[in-house]
Amino acid sequence: MIAKFSVFILALYVALSFIFSDFSVSAVLGVLWLCIWCGLVIIQGFLKISKEQYQLTKSDVISAVFPCVVGINVIRSGIFSRTVMYYGIILAVSMLLYILSQEVPNKLIFFTKVVLVSVATVFAIINILYVFFPETIKSTIFSIFSSTSVEYNERILGEGYGIAFGEDVGYTAVMIVVGIGILFISTPKCIVKMRGLLIVLQFFLAFALNVLQRRGEILIGAVALAVTAVIMLISTKKAKMFSAHDKRSFYATILIEFLCIIVAFFSFVAINPNNxxxxxxxxxxxxxxxxxxxxxxxxxxxxxxxxxxxxxxxxxxxxxxxxxxxxxxxxxxxxxxxxGNGRIILWKMAWNAFLEKPIFGHGWGFFSRIAPESGNTHATNAHCVYLQLLCETGIVGFLLIGSVFLYFLVSAIVRAFSVGNMTQFINTLVALFLILFMLGEGVVDNSLYYPYWMILISIALILLFKTKEKTNE
The missing domain is CATH 1.10.287 (Helix Hairpins)
Structure with a gap:
């Protein structure tokens, strides 16, 4: 089945999505490419999968609740703007590809991680070079970026941020955090000769993340990584698949990785004390x-x-x-x-709008209509996914969507303590980290409303529920 390659296709899309804006390439082409792949998967599913071979799992059914709630609220609000339609397409396609994926080979999971870490490394290298050669990097990047990307970067660089890709410094920071998380979780499993190289790479990614100066992603990413590490340590201690030597190696590697990230932070502070x-x-x-x-x-x-x-x-x-x-x-x-960079005003607006229609909310996309009233011309969302969900979907929608992601989180934690092989253990922890990071990011930003987050969550769910288990590891 070609459906098993979907996780790799999703990773390619989210990793290379900055091309559509930075190089004046239409985003429609990217969505079309993703939709064509989804169409091929669906066609092959109808032609080759019998009812006995394909059965919906509990996770498939629960995950379908989320796009259904969004779709109902879009119809209720009657807002069919380009942004809402684009988001809806990405959400539907990514969830469909997750549901249709059955057993994904571990080799594809490995290449998926390589793609995500690679794009994070590219973003990191350019931002690190910007620290030491700001004018050279600006002139080089701006000569190939589209005019709107140049204008956006000029504005955020003036506000103290780093070089942003995809006309979104949040996307750039998220991809670097994802790269750090994948490396941090995967390094203890690697052979000893590779661990040093991967730890050095983590240092550079962590340093670049500080260059971007996105406080939310830095702090929430650190908390999500710490929680994941604690679960990793506890489950490693209890797991029978680890020998005493393996456990000591795990503990030592994790400690070194944390020290590496801390050193990266203080190294940046030493270079730029006014960050x-x-x-x-x-x-x-x-x-x-x-x-x-x-x-x-x-x-x-x-x-x-x-x-x-x-x-x-x-x-x-x-x-x-x-x-x-x-x-x-x-x-x-x-x-x-x-x-809060003006967030408190947006939070108050979302809360007051929720109080107007507390049961079912105003409908998906409503907040973008009232956001300009905050005085911030660039604001399109509430910068808090929980308040915006209450505003747009009310208590009913909030509980439905919240229960879906709570199920994902609990499943990842339970699975981390029950898997019987190393590969699945690492995949589960990566999925757990992505879910924790998205839920935490939702406190200060609208992680649930960004298309690239929908792709990352679909990848996390494939890692959690669809990867092929090997009993002989």
Whole structure:
């Protein structure tokens, strides 16, 4: 069956999707290519698969709930813009290819990982070179990028980010994090001679991720990787397929990998001490200190008011102190707003819209209509997948979609503790990392609404549910 190659085709699409925007190639061609492949898979499925050979699994049925909920809400809202239609096509095709994939050979999984790591490496190399040769890299990249990509990169470089591909610095950061995750999880399984090379590659990817200065992807990617590593260590300790030597080797490799990523972070901070992550830490510290000082001042003021409330002098003092309190509160709010890059306004808008229609929401794509009211001309979503889901699909849609991804997450964790061979163990952990990263990214961005995330989730589900098990490993 050609369906088993779908995981490789999906990886190629998400890895090379930046070509459609950066080099003035129509995205329609990319979607057409993916749709043609899906059509071939469906045709072959009807011709060659009998009912006895192909049966829907529980995961297939549950995964179908997600595109169905999206489709219903698109019809409800009546929003058939190019963005919504493009997203719907990618979602439908990727989920279909996942469902139609039966048993995927491990060689194809290996090449899928190679594709994802390779594009992450290309993005990393260019961003690292940009640190040391900014003008040269800018002139070279801008000479081959499309005019809209040049305009986009000029804007984000001015805001302190790195070189973005696909006219989306978020996509660029996500692909590098995915590359780091795949390498981190796969390295302990590799032969000893290869581990050093892969760890060095992780260092360069981690350094490049800091160059991009996408705080959300850096922090959430680190948390997702840490959770995955903890599960890896616990399951390794309990697994019977590992010898004592294998376990020691696993532990040592994971420790070295974490140290490598930490060194990459501090290396970048040493080169660029005024980076966005350090600024964020300073702002958070200032807010915490200011809130603590205000709480102390309020307590002291209340005590003084109780002791001297009958004297006019103290009443005057309380009035004079009240004004600075309001100013300091405004200052804290401004700092919090700047820390979130305008997200708090978008979150409030999504929450208020949810309260208007809490049961079924306003329909898929609704928030893009009201996003410009935030004052940010570039905003098209709520930058929080959970709030936007509540806004557009209501409590009903939120619970349906949430239950689907909760099932995926729990399945990945349970499977990590039950698989009986090394290859499937690594594949499960990669899938778990991708799911954790997407769910975490949804707190500060709309991971569920981006087409490239739909491809990555489909790849994760194939790794989790469709890879061929080998009992002789």
């Amino acid at each position: 966005r992550i350090v600024e964020m830490n300073k702002t958070v510290t200032e807010i915490a200190n200011q809130v603590t000082d205000e709480s102390t001042d309020i307590e002291l003021e209340n005590k003084n008011s109780i002791i001297d409330e009958e004297t006019s002098q103290n009443e005057s003092f309380a009035t004079e102190e009240a004004q600075p309190e309001e100013n300091s509160e405004t200052s804290v709010n401004e700092k919090i707003e700047s820390l």
